[in-house]
Amino acid sequence: MKAKHKRLILVSALIIAMCAGAAVVLATFKEYAVFFITPKDVEAMSEEEKAPSRSLRLGGLVEEGSVSQGDGNVLEFRITDYTGSVAVIYQGIIPSLFREGQGVVAEGSFDPAGVFVARTLLAKHDENYMPPEVVDALKESGRWKHTTQKP
Numbered sequence: 001m002k003a004k005h006k007r008l009i010l011v012s013a014l015i016i017a018m019c020a021g022a023a024v025v026l027a028t029f030k031e032y033a034v035f036f037i038t039p040k041d042v043e044a045m046s047e048e049e050k051a052p053s054r055s056l057r058l059g060g061l062v063e064e065g066s067v068s069q070g071d072g073n074v075l076e077f078r079i080t081d082y083t084g085s086v087a088v089i090y091q092g093i094i095p096s097l098f099r100e101g102q103g104v105v106a107e108g109s110f111d112p113a114g115v116f117v118a119r120t121l122l123a124k125h126d127e128n129y130m131p132p133e134v135v136d137a138l139k140e141s142g143r144w145k146h147t148t149q150k151p
Helices: 003-032 039-044 132-141
Strands: 035-037 056-062 074-080 085-091 103-110 116-123
Touching: 039 056, 039 085, 039 132, 056 085, 056 116, 056 132, 085 103
Parallel strands: 035 056, 085 116
Antiparallel strands: 056 074, 056 103, 074 085, 103 116
């Protein structure tokens, strides 16, 4: 076999090995990735995408009049982007900045009944922050109120 053919076989084998490695890395990232969604996105999701094993981040505003405290530290509320609304259940320590009408991001998954069960609850941390996806959804619905602070 000529040296030229040996190099071609070696290069081909390296390319195949690199593609296989990249496929394994991408498959692992997909398994552990946590995607950000808005209530509007939930309406378009299939039942497979709402599987209880799939971890998601749901962001929006806490719907006015939807917050209710259950037994113990169980909190039930709805997250809205004014084009959709999703029921959320959270059990744990409630962030001090959590209140109706404020931005919130809940990380968790859907239960079989379609209720979002949050494992982590993140409340808006200052007066200006809101996830870009939530801002886009609010702008789309015509409810975006941009406030600017002057130095």
